[in-house]
Amino acid sequence: NAGVTQTPKFRILKIGQSMTLQCTQDMNHNYMYWYRQDPGMGLKLIYYSVGAGITDKGEVPNGYNVSRSTTEDFPLRLELAAPSQTSVYFCASSYSELAGEGNEQFFGPGTRLTVL
């Protein structure tokens, strides 16, 4: 049981390039999330999904796109990379909706992205 996996671990992009950050979970979780974490800051929600085929915007969606064609995978797409997108990106999943006590999120190890 690998949990939540993310690839790549590190990436350097030039301004204007595109890339996809991969996220896969093997826990059969319906809910998946993408966050970014800037130095010294908390995590900010980019996009989330409540199940295959359903995605919605979080707090900071501009410059990103997502898709959810399967329960396991939730890729994050950067179309035109900008220096402001330099950050650490975390993917997470949860078994159920984060409504009640005890519903935790499981995080992947993160992708460190630098845009130059």
Add this chain to the structure above:
Amino acid sequence: RKEVEQDPGPFNVPEGATVAFNCTYSNSASQSFFWYRQDCRKEPKLLMSVYSSGNEDGRFTAQLNRASQYISLLIRDSKLSDSATYLCVVNSHRGGSYIPTFGRGTSLIVHP
């Protein structure tokens, strides 16, 4: 006012000390609350949920005060291995789903 606020610290304490962190939230309709631990350059991991009645897990105690809109984390008998950043997470209902909001974290350094 930020939706979830934490004192970034760092809190610098000796081994064996008791230390407490608070986290305030602005949305009175917030539904569930958590403390996560994040080690340097690692992903966050759940430390404990915060139950309405308060809860304890070994040396760690979490409390919720809905009237004053804050949660707290108390660590007793601090260990060197407790050095980390502690993230407060508040889940609120928005647009049909429960959305998590993270605080910026409180840094704890436990020294010998």
